[in-house]
Structures are given as C-alpha cells and as structure tokens.
Amino acid sequence: MSQPSHSIPSKHSVLSNEDIEHDDHITHTFEQYEFTKTQSPLPLNGVRRRTAPLSADMGGTMTKIVFWIPGDTDIDLPKYVEPEESVMSGFDLYPDPVLKVTMNSKGENELCFMKFPTSQIPEFIHYAKTSKLKEIYGIGNLQILNVTGGGAYKFANLLKDEMDLEVRQQDEMRCLVLGVNFLLLCCQEKLCFRFVNKTKLYREVTPEIFPYLLVNVGSGVSILKVTAPEKYERVSGSLIGGGTFWGLCCLLTNYKSFDEMLQAAQYGQHQNVDLYVKDIYGRCYDSVGLAADMMASSFGKIQKVPCGEAKNHYSEADIAQGLMMMVCGSIAHLGFELTKLHHINRIFYTGGFVAHNPVVWEAITTMLTTWSSGSVDANFLEYDGYFGSIGALLLSEYEEELM
Amino acid sequence: MSQPSHSIPSKHSVLSNEDIEHDDHITHTFEQYEFTKTQSPLPLNGVRRRTAPLSADMGGTMTKIVFWIPGDTDIDLPKYVEPEESVMSGFDLYPDPVLKVTMNSKGENELCFMKFPTSQIPEFIHYAKTSKLKEIYGIGNLQILNVTGGGAYKFANLLKDEMDLEVRQQDEMRCLVLGVNFLLLCCQEKLCFRFVNKTKLYREVTPEIFPYLLVNVGSGVSILKVTAPEKYERVSGSLIGGGTFWGLCCLLTNYKSFDEMLQAAQYGQHQNVDLYVKDIYGRCYDSVGLAADMMASSFGKIQKVPCGEAKNHYSEADIAQGLMMMVCGSIAHLGFELTKLHHINRIFYTGGFVAHNPVVWEAITTMLTTWSSGSVDANFLEYDGYFGSIGALLLSEYEEELM
Numbered sequence: 120m121s122q123p124s125h126s127i128p129s130k131h132s133v134l135s136n137e138d139i140e141h142d143d144h145i146t147h148t149f150e151q152y153e154f155t156k157t158q159s160p161l162p163l164n165g166v167r168r169r170t171a172p173l174s175a176d177m178g179g180t181m182t183k184i185v186f187w188i189p190g191d192t193d194i195d196l197p198k199y200v201e202p203e204e205s206v207m208s209g210f211d212l213y214p215d216p217v218l219k220v221t222m223n224s225k226g227e228n229e230l231c232f233m234k235f236p237t238s239q240i241p242e243f244i245h246y247a248k249t250s251k252l253k254e255i256y257g258i259g260n261l262q263i264l265n266v267t268g269g270g271a272y273k274f275a276n277l278l279k280d281e282m283d284l285e286v287r288q289q290d291e292m293r294c295l296v297l298g299v300n301f302l303l304l305c306c307q308e309k310l311c312f313r314f315v316n317k318t319k320l321y322r323e324v325t326p327e328i329f330p331y332l333l334v335n336v337g338s339g340v341s342i343l344k345v346t347a348p349e350k351y352e353r354v355s356g357s358l359i360g361g362g363t364f365w366g367l368c369c370l371l372t373n374y375k376s377f378d379e380m381l382q383a384a385q386y387g388q389h390q391n392v393d394l395y396v397k398d399i400y401g402r403c404y405d406s407v408g409l410a411a412d413m414m415a416s417s418f419g420k421i422q423k424v425p426c427g428e429a430k431n432h433y434s435e436a437d438i439a440q441g442l443m444m445m446v447c448g449s450i451a452h453l454g455f456e457l458t459k460l461h462h463i464n465r466i467f468y469t470g471g472f473v474a475h476n477p478v479v480w481e482a483i484t485t486m487l488t489t490w491s492s493g494s495v496d497a498n499f500l501e502y503d504g505y506f507g508s509i510g511a512l513l514l515s516e517y518e519e520e521l522m
Numbered sequence: 523m524s525q526p527s528h529s530i531p532s533k534h535s536v537l538s539n540e541d542i543e544h545d546d547h548i549t550h551t552f553e554q555y556e557f558t559k560t561q562s563p564l565p566l567n568g569v570r571r572r573t574a575p576l577s578a579d580m581g582g583t584m585t586k587i588v589f590w591i592p593g594d595t596d597i598d599l600p601k602y603v604e605p606e607e608s609v610m611s612g613f614d615l616y617p618d619p620v621l622k623v624t625m626n627s628k629g630e631n632e633l634c635f636m637k638f639p640t641s642q643i644p645e646f647i648h649y650a651k652t653s654k655l656k657e658i659y660g661i662g663n664l665q666i667l668n669v670t671g672g673g674a675y676k677f678a679n680l681l682k683d684e685m686d687l688e689v690r691q692q693d694e695m696r697c698l699v700l701g702v703n704f705l706l707l708c709c710q711e712k713l714c715f716r717f718v719n720k721t722k723l724y725r726e727v728t729p730e731i732f733p734y735l736l737v738n739v740g741s742g743v744s745i746l747k748v749t750a751p752e753k754y755e756r757v758s759g760s761l762i763g764g765g766t767f768w769g770l771c772c773l774l775t776n777y778k779s780f781d782e783m784l785q786a787a788q789y790g791q792h793q794n795v796d797l798y799v800k801d802i803y804g805r806c807y808d809s810v811g812l813a814a815d816m817m818a819s820s821f822g823k824i825q826k827v828p829c830g831e832a833k834n835h836y837s838e839a840d841i842a843q844g845l846m847m848m849v850c851g852s853i854a855h856l857g858f859e860l861t862k863l864h865h866i867n868r869i870f871y872t873g874g875f876v877a878h879n880p881v882v883w884e885a886i887t888t889m890l891t892t893w894s895s896g897s898v899d900a901n902f903l904e905y906d907g908y909f910g911s912i913g914a915l916l917l918s919e920y921e922e923e924l925m
Contacts, residue, residue, distance in 0.1 A: 179802065180825075269803050290809050338797050339819035341810075353810040355859060358851045359762070362797055362822025369824050369832040370774055370841065376829070394741050394765055399582065400672050406693050407744075407756040416742035419765025421772050422583075426779070429772040438773065448761045449852060456758060456856070460863040 170263040171284065174511035176294070177270025178471075179338075182243075183234045185508035230512075232505050240274050244281050263287050265511040267294040292343060294510025295335060296351045299469065301509055302502060303328060304348065310501040311467075314480035322498075330463050334454050336470035336479075338362030342453065344461055355457055359449040361472030364442050371442070372435040380439050381478050387440030392433055394419025413489075417445035446472075447482035451497070455487055458495050467498045474503035573666040574687065577914035579697070580673025581874070582741075585646075586637045588911035633915075635908050643677050647684050666690050668914040670697040695746060697913025698738060699754045702872065704912055705905060706731060707751065713904040714870075717883035725901075733866050737857050739873035739882075741765030745856065747864055758860055762852040764875030767845050774845070775838040783842050784881050790843030795836055797822025816892075820848035849875075850885035854900070858890055861898050870901045877906035 173186035235243060264284045266274075268291060275286040302310050309321040333343040333351070340357035365377060374380045396404055397411035398420065409415075418441055424432050454466045466487070473479050484497045502509070576589035638646060667687045669677075671694060678689040705713050712724040736746040736754070743760035768780060777783045799807055800814035801823065812818075821844055827835050857869045869890070876882050887900045905912070 272804060291807075292810055337819075338802065338822040338825070339817075355855075357855065358796070358817050358820040358848060360819050360822070362819035362825055363848065366795065366819075366821030366824030366832075367770070367774075369827075369829040370821075370836070371770075374829070392769065393761070399741070401675060404694075407695055409759075414742075414761050416740075416763050416765035416769075417761040418769030418773075419741040419763070421769030422741070422765055424772075426772040426777070429769075433773070445761060445766070452758075452760065453856070453859070456859050456863065460859065 170265065170515040171261045172512075172515070174265045174289075174508050174515055175268070176291075176505070176507035176511065177237055177240070177266055177268040177274065179269060180237060181234045182237045182240060182268075182270065183232070183505050183508045185505055185512050186231050186233075230509070232502065232508075234504070237270050240270070241277060244274075244277060248282055263515070265289050265515040267291050267507045267511045289511045289514050291507055292335075292341065292351070292353065294507040294514070295469070296333065296343060296345055296510065297349070297513050298506030298509030299333060299467065299500065300345070300348045301513055302500060302506070308501075311498055312501070313496055313498060314477065314484050317477065317481065319499075328465065330461070331465040331467055332454060332457055332461065332463050334450060334466055334468045334470075336360050336450055336468065336472040338471075340450060340453070340470075342457060344457075344463070354461065355453065357449060357453055359446055361446070361470070364446045364472065367442050368439055371438050374435065374439065381476065383436040383439040384443040384478050385440075387434065387436030387438070389437060389440040389444045391437045392418050392420050392441040393444065394422075414444070414448070417441060417448065443478060443482055444486075447479055448486050451483045451486040452490065454497075455490050455495060458491070464495050465498065466495060467500060469500060469503050469506060471504060473499065573668065573918040574664045575915075575918070577668045577670070577692075577911050577918055579694075579908070579910035579914065580640055580643070580669055580671040580677065582672060583640060584637045585640045585643060585671075585673065586635070586908050586911045588908055588915050589634050589636075633912070635905065635911075637907070640673050643673070644680060647677075647680060651685055666918070668692050668918040670694050670910045670914045692914045692917050694910055695738075695744065695754070695756065697910040697917070698872070699736065699746065699748055699913065700752070700916050701909030701912030702736060702870065702903065703748070703751045704916055705903060705909070711904075714901055715904075716899055716901060717880065717887050720880065720884065722902075731868065733864070734868040734870055735857060735860055735864065735866050737853060737869055737871045737873075739763050739853055739871065739875040741874075743853060743856070743873075745860060747860075747866070757864065758856065760852060760856055762849055764849070764873070767849045767875065770845050771842055774841050777838065777842065784879065786839040786842040787846040787881050788843075790837065790839030790841070792840060792843040792847045794840045795821050795823050795844040796847065797825075817847070817851070820844060820851065846881060846885055847889075850882055851889050854886045854889040855893065857900075858893050858898060861894070867898050868901065869898060870903060872903060872906050872909060874907060876902065 173184060176183040262283075262285055264278060264286055266286050267289045271286055271288040275288075278284045278286050303324045304326060309323060311324050312319040312321045314320070329348075330344060330346040332354075333345050335341045335343065338360055339362060340360040341353055342355040342357075343351045344354045345351045365380070368374060368380045372380070372383070374383060393414050394416040395411070396409045396413045396415050399415055400411075403409060403411040421429050421433070450468070454468075458464055458466065468480075468483055473483075480497070480499055487495055487497045500506075576587060579586040665686075665688055667681060667689055669689050670692045674689055674691040678691075681687045681689050706727045707729060712726060714727050715722040715724045717723070732751075733747060733749040735757075736748050738744045738746065741763055742765060743763040744756055745758040745760075746754045747757045748754045768783070771777060771783045775783070775786070777786060796817050797819040798814070799812045799816045799818050802818055803814075806812060806814040824832050824836070853871070857871075861867055861869065871883075871886055876886075883900070883902055890898055890900045903909075
C-alpha cells in the first residue's frame with residue numbers, strides 16, 4: 120500500500136473532516152490507495168486493531184453497515200436487522216449478502232452487509248455491547264468507529280458513553296466514490312451491469328473505466344465526475360429525485376409504501392397522462408428530429424380533461440408510472456447532457472432510489488438509450504446502497520494501517 | 523432586402539414545409555432577410571397582395587393572430603377576441619397590444635396582436651368574411667394564409683371553402699426564431715428585460731446578441747441554440763414544462779384555472795414541501811459547496827410525514843408553489859448546464875408557460891442567478907406568445923415580395 124503523498128501532510132489531515140470542508144470546494148484528491156484487481160487495501164484479520172472493522176452509513180431512514188467476518192465465525196444478528204434483498208417482491212435480483220473479497224497476498228475475507236432502521240441504533244449498540252461481538256473483535260481495544268451519513272452527529276455521544284468509541288465522521292461523497300471504485304476495481308466478481316430486456320447483463324470493468332459520471336439518486340440527485348480512483352468533482356445535481364417520486368406519489372395516490380408505489384409503477388400506463396409529439400402535431404416533427412411517439416410533456420395530457428374532472432379520470436397506477444417516468448426521464452436526460460459537456464460516455468447510476476430497483480433501471484436505460492441513440496450506456500451496480508459504508512470502512516482500514 | 527441565396531434554389535423551396543422536413547434534421551439556415559435596426563423586411567401598405575397581411579399560430583388551446591393595421595383604419599373585432607394583457611390579476615405588466623414598427627425608408631406600420639380560443643376559428647372565419655376586413659385588405663385578391671402551430675391542418679379545408687384561402691403551414695420553430703429575432707433586432711422599442719425585485723429591467727439588444735439559447739416552454743420544453751438571425755439548432759428539450767405544472771396542479775389541488783394556480787403559487791410556501799441541504803446534513807455540505815439553505819429535493823420533505831397523512835398535511839398553495847419551483851428549477855437548471863455545454867451566457871425564456879408570468883420570471887431568475895453565481899442572465903421578452911405568428915407573418919411578407 121502506498122504511503123500518504125505530499126498532498127496529505129499529516130495523518131490527522133487524512134482523518135479529519137474539517138480539512139476536507141475547507142478545501143477548494145470543488146476537487147478532491149485521495150492518493151492513499153492503490154486500486155488494482157490483485158491488491159486490495161484491506162488488512163489481514165486478527166491484527167490488533169484500534170479502528171472498528173465495521174462502518175456505518177447512518178442515513179435519515181436506514182443505517183447501512185458493512186463489516187468483516189473474521190474467518191469462519193458465525194454471528195447471530197438481532198431480528199430487526201435486514202439481510203439484503205431486492206425491494207421488489209416477485210424479483211430475486213440481489214446477490215448473496217456476503218461479498219467474498221479476495222486479497223491475493225493476504226487470503227480471503229468476507230465483507231458483509233446489513234441494514235436496519237436508524238431509529239434502532241440504540242438497540243444495536245446495546246446488542247454490540249452484550250453479544251459475542253466483543254470477544255470476536257476484541258472491542259476493548261477499539262477506539263474509533265468510522266461513520267458517514269447525516270446521523271453520525273446524532274449518535275456520537277451514545278457510542279462514546281456506551282462503548283467508549285469515538286465516532287469519526289467521514290465525508291459522504293468521498294466515501295461513496297471510494298466504495299464504488301473499490302467495488303469496480305478490487306473485486307473479482309462482475310458487479311456492474313446494464314439492464315436490457317429485464318435482464319442484468321454483467322460486464323467486465325477495466326482500470327480504463329475513468330473518467331465516468333456517477334449519478335447518485337437519493338432524495339435529490341448529485342452528479343459526480345470521477346476521473347481517477349480517488350479523484351472526483353461534484354459537477355451537477357438536481358432537485359428531482361427519489362424524494363420527489365415518493366412525495367408526489369404520497370400526495371397523489373393511496374399507496375402506503377415505496378414497494379407498493381413501485382409495483383404500481385410497473386403495470387401503470389404513463390401514456391394516459393403524458394403528452395406525446397403526435398398529440399401536439401398530429402404526427403412527427405421531422406425538421407427537428409422529434410418522432411411522433413416521443414414524449415413531449417410529463418403529465419401534459421391532463422390538460423385535455425377539464426381541471427375539476429382530472430382527479431377521478433386517471434388511475435393511481437398510471438399516475439405512479441407517470442411520476443416514475445418524469446423522475447427517471449429527468450435523471451437520464453441530465454446525465455446525457457453532462458456526458459456531452461464533460462466528454463464522457465459512461466454513467467453509473469447509484470443511490471437509494473436506484474438500488475435494487477428494476478423499474479428505475481428499465482426507465483433510465485430506455486430513455487438514455489433513445490436520447491443518446493445508443494452512444495451512452497446506463498450502468499448499475501450490485502451492493503448499491505452500501506458504497507458509503509464501504510468507503511468509510513476503507514478509510515478505517517487505512518487509518519488502522521497508519522496506527 | 524436580399525434575394526434568396528444559393529442555398530435556397532427556388533421560390534417554392536422557401537415556401538414549402540416539405541423541404542425543411544427533409545433537411546439534415548439539425549441545423550436550418552435562412553438567408554432571405556437582412557435584420558437591422560433600420561431596415562425591416564416589411565412592405566408598404568396598399569400593395570396589391572396575394573398573401574394575407576395576417577398570420578395565425580393555431581395552438582391546441584389558443585389561436586394567436588398578428589396583423590397589420592393599414593394606415594389609421596379602425597377595425598371592430600368580435601367579442602371573443604381578447605386584447606393582450608397580463609394573465610395575472612393585480613399586475614399590469616403587458617405593453618400596449620399595438621407595436622409600432624418603424625421602417626425608416628417606408629414609414630410606420632402598426633403590428634397588432636390578438637388571440638381567441640382555437641375552437642372559435644369557424645366564427646372568426648365567418649367574421650372575416652362578412653366584416654369590412656374584406657374591403658380593407660381587398661380579400662378578393664388574397665390567395666395564401668401563412669399559419670403555424672398544430673391547428674393548421676385542421677382548419678385548412680374550412681379556410682379554402684369559406685374564403686378561398688390556401689393555408690400554407692410554416693415550421694413552428696422556424697417561425698419562433700424569426701419572430702424573436704425580428705423583435706430583438708428590428709424594433710425600436712426595448713422589448714427585452716430581466717426581472718429583478720419584481721421589476722422589469724429593460725435592456726438594449728445589439729446585433730452582437732448571437733449566439734443565445736432560446737428556451738421555449740409550452741407543455742414541454744424545446745431548447746434552441748440561435749447563432750444568427752436565421753440560423754438555429756434544437757439542442758435539447760425537457761418533458762417537464764407548463765403541461766407538467768398544469769397537470770399535476772389539477773391532480774393535486776382544487777384550483778380550476780391557470781390564473782388561480784399562479785395566484786396560489788405566489789403566496790404558497792414551497793419550503794414546507796421541499797427538502798433542503800440542512801434537512802439532510804443538519805448544516806451546509808461545505809466540501810462540495812452546498813449551502814445549508816439550498817434546495818435538495820422537490821417535495822422531498824413529504825417523506826417526513828407518514829404517507830397516509832400526507833394528503834391532509836400540506837396546503838394547496840404550498841403544493842402549487844412547490845410545483846412551480848420544481849418546473850422552473852428544472853428549466854433553469856437545464857438552461858444553465860446548456861450554457862456551459864455551448865459556451866453561451868445568454869438565455870431567452872419564451873413560451874406559453876413563461877409569457878406574462880411574473881411568478882415564473884422570478885422563480886427562473888432566482889434559481890439561474892444562484893446556480894450560475896450571476897454569470898448567466900435570464901432574459902424575457904414582451905409580446906411573448908406571438909413569436910410564431912410574427913415569424914409566419916414575416917414569411918408572408920417575404921413570399922409577397924417574391925410574387
């Protein structure tokens with residue numbers, strides 16, 4: 120593993136969030152890892168550690184944990200902890216929740232994933248304190264827990280009081296980029312796929328993957344240009360993201376969960392609410408290259424019904440699919456424009472709205488392929504949702520190496 | 523006036539829509555006008571004409587007419603014809619519905635504007651046939667009426683049967699660009715403005731206005747890059763436009779008209795439904811330059827309320843303003859990204875959703891100014907809504923010259 124370069128003057132400056140925040144606000148450079156397919160930055164088990172071999176991404180709703188299972192140890196997890204699986208009932212798209220990470224020179228470790236509601240963090244801390252995790256990881260020696268996401272501040276005192284662990288908050292986007300690049304470059308499995316005809320088509324990723332656009336869709340959207348394993352820049356964003364879909368779907372339908380909304384968005388007919396080029400011109404608009412069956416306006420067809428009657432005129436499923444097309448269309452279109460601006464033809468879509476969500480994969484893929492005439496691919500990733508945690512764990516390992 | 527150049531091989535090819543439609547689908551070149559402040563392409567009155575000195579943009583809802591008043595003639599218009607005025611009650615922002623166009627070498631003509639529901643076209647044709655318009659314009663000699671917009675096909679037979687007028691359909695975007703450039707370059711008045719502190723700040727336009735982006739917001743959005751008086755290219759578009767605002771507002775509120783929706787969007791508090799950076803991180807996200815009070819997700823705050831309770835939790839006005847911010851944010855943001863892609867820092871916003879709409883002007887201006895740190899201006903235009911008709915009229919005048 121390479122040592123910190125001249126751009127990282129002290130150990131502390133790598134670990135502290137403060138220095139990052141007072142950066143030039145645009146570009147970050149991380150140089151402490153060598154990312155290759157054959158050498159991982161991860162250490163052997165059994166090392167006497169001070170940083171926890173576990174990291175957490177404490178989001179507004181869910182906390183996502185990534186941790187090492189040392190050797191063949193079985194760990195009994197509490198009931199509220201969810202193993203990872205597709206949010207779509209009827210689909211079985213998510214891989215084994217254990218990712219075997221091969222480190223040629225150091226043997227093989229298992230990277231494990233789990234999530235639970237952020238509100239359960241106090242219970243989880245109690246579990247960690249009283250379970251055999253203490254023996255397995257020698258918790259008495261641990262001093263530092265790397266955390267990313269907004270919840271880190273909220274639970275820092277509890278972690279200190281209950282487990283004598285110091286929370287070290289890590290920058291969310293930095294962790295995201297580190298996590299994605301680790302998955303792309305350090306894992307032996309193919310974990311990157313396109314979604315064509317309702318099928319995942321896995322593809323090999325080479326170190327020539329850079330530069331690429333990383334479109335991370337949570338409540339809103341952040342778009343990062345990633346130019347090297349540890350270099351990125353936030354180049355754009357959007358207000359129209361998963362929070363927009365959820366919010367408007369809550370206001371417009373009686374679906375009670377994201378799962379119900381997604382199911383409806385699968386069988387609805389957005390054509391009933393959306394306006395097409397042919398609805399405006401009666402045919403195509405050839406002189407500027409608009410096909411007759413191209414969408415022209417999300418929810419634009421509603422103006423054809425008297426306003427007072429609109430509420431009872433459309434099915435909830437049509438509306439849910441219309442919202443899905445509106446949000447995915449916006450995300451796909453912005454991504455496409457940015458590929459032109461930045462001369463990049465690879466986009467990876469990640470984030471809570473995209474993770475395990477074939478409805479979103481299909482909508483984004485279809486629109487991006489149409490608009491770019493096939494020149495730009497939409498790529499998705501396994502273990503989406505855990506990249507922040509993986510990045511924070513990598514920083515743990517790095518800190519451990521420095522100690 | 524310049525004659526058709528080598529790029530326009532015959533008179534017919536200028537007039538026919540067919541040739542345009544089989545163009546390269548990307549870039550159009552029109553060279554038949556000289557656009558200067560001192561020389562207009564418009565002819566003297568009293569010329570024995572074959573093309574009508576009137577043109578129509580027959581939209582899905584409203585038909586917009588532009589016509590010359592020859593000399594001091596008074597014309598009594600039918601009652602369903604609306605004089606132009608602001609759609610916002612309480613505002614008095616729209617200029618005199620008569621635009622005096624000075625032609626130094628040829629005297630001064632008055633260009634008049636009016637609109638009526640497209641459904642009233644049969645009545646208007648009857649009026650035109652039976653009123654003194656016949657004498658004024660010598661309708662017996664007229665053979666051709668230039669029309670743009672989707673309704674041209676629909677009423678072509680009626681115009682032929684009732685008035686023996688041949689409808690010549692003109693390309694909508696071509697007419698839009700011609701109309702905007704005529705207004706910018708040929709009129710003595712200042713008709714272009716920014717909207718700052720609820721006030722129109724008029725600005726001088728010079729022939730160095732090119733290139734600029736023309737963001738035309740109707741039901742959907744078309745974005746044109748205009749590089750010369752008669753050169754443009756459709757470079758982008760968006761599904762999220764006026765039809766989206768109207769459609770979702772109809773579904774989500776009990777407002778019955780666009781005017782009511784706009785009034786509500788003025789006093790609503792979108793902050794109640796939108797998620798901010800501080801709602802996610804508890805503060806700013808400095809390392810990527812996101813201020814605490816920056817919007818993060820349109821309607822993203824709704825996820826903080828249980829889904830079943832959301833419907834009764836938010837006021838209709840807050841929702842209307844949230845929709846306005848979502849649509850205007852999308853339009854402003856896309857425009858901003860395209861200024862970077864095309865190295866252009868001037869944007870003109872036009873179209874049915876923008877015309878006479880200070881709520882939209884303010885929302886777009888605020889967001890574009892924030893995101894571009896003031897480097898890109900949002901410009902708006904008087905007589906917005908009539909550019910297609912003006913362009914079609916210019917083509918009438920050109921055709922008349924050729925006859």
